[in-house]
Amino acid sequence: MLRWLIGGGREPQGLAEKSSVQTVGEEQTRNPYTELLVLKGHQDIVRFLVQIDDCRFASAGDDGIVCLWNAQTGEKLFELHGHTHKITAIAPFSSSDAFEEKRHLIITASADRTVIVWDCTSGRQVQKVSCFHSTVKCLTVLQRLDVWLSGGSDLCVWNRKLDLLCKTSHLTDAVIFRLTDSNNESEGWNVLEVKRLVDHQDNILSLVSVNDLTFVTGSHVGELIVWDALDWTKQASECNFWDSSVHPDVQPEIKLSQSPSETSVQHLTSDEEYVFAAVGKGIYVYNLQMKCVIACQRTAHDSSVLHIEKLPNRQLISCSEDGSVRIWELREKQQLPAEPVPTGFFNMWGFGRANKQANQAAKKMQENTPMYFLELVGDLIGHSSAVQMFLYFGELGLATCSADHLIILWKDGERESSLRSLTLFQKLAQNGDLQLKL
Amino acid sequence: MISAPDVVAFTREEELEDDLYREPPLPEEYSVPLFPFAGHGANPWAKVAGSKFTRDFILISEFSEQVGPQPLLTIPDDAKVSGTFDLNYFSLRIMSVDYQASFVGHPPGSAYPKLNFVEDSKVVLGDSKEGAFAYVHHLTLYDLEARGFVRPFCMAYISADEHKIMQQFQELSAEFSKASECLKTGNRKAFANELEKKLKDLDYTRTVLHNETEAQKRANDKGYYTTQAIEKANELASVEKSIIEHQDLLRQIRSYPYRKLKESEFHPYEPECALGRADAGCDQDPAPSDPAEPGEMHLYTHIPSYTPKLIKAKSAKCFDKKLKTLEELCDVYFFTQTLDQLHHIERTFRGDVCYLLTEQISRALLKQQSVTNFLFEDVSFLDEKPPEKQYRGCQGLGQDAMDGKCLEESLTPKVVVSLGSYKSSVECVPIKMEQEMEDSEEPKMSESVTSEAQENLDYLDADIKGSISSGESIEVLGTEKSGSGLTKSESQASLPVMPSPQAGRSKVGSRRTVSEDSIEVLSTCPSESLIPEDFKASYPSAINEEPYTDNYADNDDEHGLRFAPRLSPGVADEQDDVSKQESLVQVDAACCIGKESPNFLEPLPELGQKPCEEDGVVRIPPQPYRAAEQGLRGGFPAQDGVPGGLLPYELDSRYLSGSREVSKSSLDECSDSTSYISSAASTCSDRTPSPAHPACQAGERHRKRAGQNALRFIRQYPFAHPAIYSLLSGRTLVVLGEDEAMVKKLVTALSIFVPNCGMYTKPVKHWVTSPLHLVDFQKWKLIGLQRTVSPAGVNVLHALSRYSRYLSILDADSKTLRCPLYKGTVVARLADHRTQIKRGSTYYMHVQSILTQLCSKAFLFTFCHHLHLPISEREPEESVVNRRMNFLKLQLGLANEDVKIVQYLAELLKLHYIQEPGRGGSPLLRFDYVPSFLYKI
DSSP: OOSOOTTTTTSOTHHHHOOOSOOOOSOOTTOOEEEEEEEEOOSSOEEEEEEOSSSEEEEEETTSOEEEEETTTOOEEEEEOOOSSOEEEEEEEEOOTTSSSOOEEEEEEETTSOEEEEETTTTEEEEEEOOOSSOOOEEEEEGGGTEEEEESSSEEEEETTOOEEEEOOOOOOHHHHHHHHHHOGGGSSOOOOOOOOOOOSSOEEEEEEEETTEEEEEETTSOEEEEETTTOOEEEEESOTTSTTTSTTSOTHHHHTOOGGGTOEEEEEEOSSEEEEEETTEEEEEETTTTEEEEEETTSSSSOEEEEEEOTTSEEEEEETTSEEEEEEEEEOOSOSOOOHHHHHHHHTTSSOOOTHHHHHTOOOOTTSOOEEEEEEEEEEOOSSOEEEEEEOGGGOEEEEETTSEEEEEEEHHHHHHHHHHHHHHHHHHHTTHHHHO | OOOOTTOOOOOOOHHHHHHHHSSOOOOGGGOOOOOTTGGGTOOTTTTOOOOSSSBOEEEEEEEETTTEEEEEEEESOOHHHHTTOOHHHHHHHHHTTOOOOOOOSOOTTOSSOOOOOOOOEEEEEEETTTTEEEEEEEEEEEOTTSGGGEEEEEEEEEESOHHHHHHTHHHHHHHHHHHHHHHHHHHHHHHHHHHHHHHHHHHHHHHHHHHHHHHHHHHOOSSSOOHHHHHHHHHHHHHHHHHHHHHHHHHHHHHHHHHHHHHHHHOOSHHHHHHHHHHHHHHHTHHHHTTHHHHHHHHHHTOOOOOOOOOOSSOOOSTTSOOOOHHHHSOHHHHHHHHHHHHHHHHHHOSOHHHHHHHHHHHHHHHHOTTTTTTTSOHHHHHHHHHHHHHHHHHHHHHHHHHHHHOOOOOOOOOTHHHHTSSSOOOOHHHHHHHHHHHHHHHHHHHHHHTHHHHHHHHHHOSOOOOOOOOSSEEEEEEEEOSSOOOHHHHTTTSOOOOOTHHHHHHHGGGGSOOOOOHHHHHHSOHHHHSOOTTGGGSGGGTTOSOOOHHHHHHHHHHTOSSOOSSOHHHHHHHHHHHHHHHHHHHHHHHHHHHHHHHHHTHHHHHHHHHHHHOTTTTSOOHHHHHHHHHHHHHHHHHHTOOOOOOHHHHHHHHHHHHHHHHHHHHTTOOOHHHHHHHHHHTTSBOSSSOOOHHHHHHHHHHHHHHHHHHHHHHHOTTHHHHHHHHHTTOEEEEEESOHHHHHHHHHHHHTTOOOSSSSOOSEEEEEOSOOOHHHHHHOSEEEEEOOSSHHHHHHHHHHHHTGGGEEEEETTTTEEEEEOOOOSHHHHHSOTTOOOOOHHHHHHHHHHHHHHHHHHHHHHHHOHHHHSOSSTTOOHHHHHHHHHHIIIIISOOOTTHHHHHHHHHHHHHHHHHSOSSSOOOOOEEOOOOOEEEEEO
């Protein structure tokens, strides 16, 4: 039903054919997002979304504009102009509670080699730093030290007043840069190279700190390494968990089709228990305790997954270059393990016809773990191009940004409707119109 | 549109009383009395037979000082219109009742000639021999060469239908006042211009004479004056006097508006004050338009081309002199504006009076429904609003000041911006006043508008019994001096001050009052936009649409009437299937109306009383006016050959509702024999097919076409129901096809089902060739999409399949539809493929009535507090949800997917209501995750 043949089958079958990806169908009872707002403001790819407070967020992208939005109404609060090139990093920087009133700042770095600090309340530029030798590619705020760091070809540490506290020498190795980045807290404004972690064989694309003791990195070739944050040792590594060696039942020729880009660890997210990795087109759930992948969705999307996030309710949201956002739920598997898996994989890789079985086949279990699988709960289709990032606002909904220059606010239609009713009756009461009805 | 064909007839028959008693009564306007004359084989429209002209027209006549009364032009300017009607004779008639005192020349005690700023008089005339009745609007224009500088003119709206003139008196008066003010302003301008030239001439003459005298003096060394010299000196003196006189005239004409304003403020005693203020009121209007004046000065001072002429001492005042034509008397711009306005009037009042009345009432009621009316009403109707405001505002302006003291009533905002576009500079003081008044007074306006209908009743209820003897060929049925009194100093003595019917007028609210200078309105809003647009479909032309069917017969028998059935055929057909639903629905609808009706009835007494309380003069309705109404009452039965003696009230309401009934019959497009005849007869007063205002016509045509196409669509496509359901539930429907014309036709057809999201345009896009984006679905709810075989076409299709969850897709080429399932009942009533409706406009109205029902349900749903919010603090959300669903299903009688329609409409209502007025509000896209199905023929 989903693939309705428009125009009596005259056009190429291509678009109806290529679904190796699990689909959820048109009825998505557990997908709460039944209302959307398209926010227009950017003229180029929107790459970043950061949350400022409970109901505001900022977006930034290749057009060098930073927009501040109200997540409830979709109203554009400010459009911040200041960068002449595309924005490469953005970080919120809320003043700590020590100050009399909470001040919301955001820091943006751009390819024009400047960093600007903005005030979110007034929409004004607070300060601008332009003494960089290279583009700042990364910004990190260390809230408890009230400092922020910028990373490009070198690493600088700044305090709130934008005094340069210290900087490192020229960095070339991304590994080091990233690690020091998250580990230089107690150095007394002196960045020292603590340790160079050289276990990755390729560029590290993603890093997530699980807790104070652990962090996880992922690289372009698909290595996932769990590190001990205290002694800098490798606790575990999963170097090719996309591989048939982990899942011996996968046909060997499949591996041939996998280019590195399909195995790179694009993004990592974690809660205490699991690390969720966006690897290529797939999503993998890695159990830290058991040090193994407990569930995966090998082709969660039609193309690379760019961002994933864990929601409080055991749900996982992923967005991808194919322009879709999908909502997954991590569930314990009910079925018996003795399932005709191989045919399923066959289907999954597009060798067979896509059919209902793909759904079950996609669930992957590990032999010795409680069986989990990622169930597709719903998908959000709206963007016409790669969805770069999304921001989960809890009840307020979900903001997604995309290469089609748009930001879409997805909302729970039911909730919005009742909110509107509430507003309506408030307004009625205000206008005194309620009196007539009595 | 409030034209519900399935509104239950509310008859006055006693035996029916009980049955209907329990239901809330319908508003008075919708009550349908039994037609009392049925037995005579007559029909109520056959009364006017004797008229010699085919349709209503406007006649402009002049009382020429040379040849006496003469017709100048008719609108429409077509010899066929007036037919054998003797215009010359009628001109004589209408000009001979000129109530203006054309008092001119040197008033005693004044050294210089004074201009009289005479107010227009408004008279209703009847000539029963000719079968012509006319609203006559007298006005005076200034002409330097005319006797006493004045040229009396009149504009007359001539109709064969006396009732039309009487019923529409206020409206006619308002419209003609606008035209008159426009003409007069133009004339003042031209007159001032003329004076300027004359002054230049005089100045030049004086110089010449002076030089000659000097030369003579010098040449004359004999020490005595020659007769020549004395003559010259006299001549010079007279020229100088003439200059002073003319300067004075120029000053008068220029200061015209201001002067009155000032004078009025000094009036010491009360009634005068009221009048005076009234004056001030009307003068404020000129003031903004007066911009003309300062502007004029600029204009003439910059006219370099004029070369002064020498003026002969005795200018020949003889009959061979050619008088200026009307065009020459008036500034060109204003003249064309006036003509436009007159054309506009002609178009507005074309047609049968019952149609006009119904239309006015419905429009007024509709306007009142500000919460829901944006959903399905014509864009044109909504567009009409701003001009309507202007229009009211401009009258309001007049009334504002008039009422300023005695009535704390109401006027509407005027669109101030409009003044800016006026071509000459704008005076700012009065504008400011408008702005101040803007806010507070709007709400009442709308109410007062609606009271019109009642007002008519009021007049008829008037206790004075008087009837018009129709033996005389001309009767002055009513006079009205235009809303303002006279300036005390000048004209009072000479003019009989008729008690002006301000009480009546204020009752009507400011909607149809005398407008004063309304030029700015005329000049800025093209007259098209002034035209009320909707409901034109109920014009008599809509009658005869349907062949006679048994359905009607049945219905007719039930009611013992020969009027049209009250249920439209479609509904009638459907009745068996959904009778249960239907009854529920009807109760609801009635209930709705019942609830609302007090609202619009309420303002009436209020408005009516106000003048009485404070102003002794104004509150007394003018005698003649009442008499006129009385005459109408008396005349009606007589002409219909029905014994009189009915109580006035009965008769009136009968008449009123009778007229409504007629329109209803047209609405129901019955063409049983009675209404066939009647429609033919009813056009006695106007045999033109339809109001032919361009915009209006366009709207009408569009509606007809859309209706026709929609009819074809529902007959041709068995899956019309789910398609319409998609539109009603806010799911974008894409019509896909190769042939642009075909796609556009389908889109047009379906567009009548698309609810509006805001006040702006229908969310319909007729033709798109590029791939669709999400934003498009936010903006458009109905899209015509091109299918091509090119690679670009693949993208288009790809986008379609990608966004398929937001879309219903109607493939016009392969005749398939992909959309969610529909199992409700509303759409089945809306689009029954077995419908007997044949005509597009009729079907359109049928659709509108059902949509109106839906709107009222959505309204109820939206504004029921407990359906959305918990009654008590602790009430769980689920119980509210349950209550909501129960209400939708049980109270509103909605089945299955119909719930979604109402929910969607309710959502739109909410959005509309809570929207900040200034902000457009970002459009939402709401959708459901529901499976779609593929329908094929």
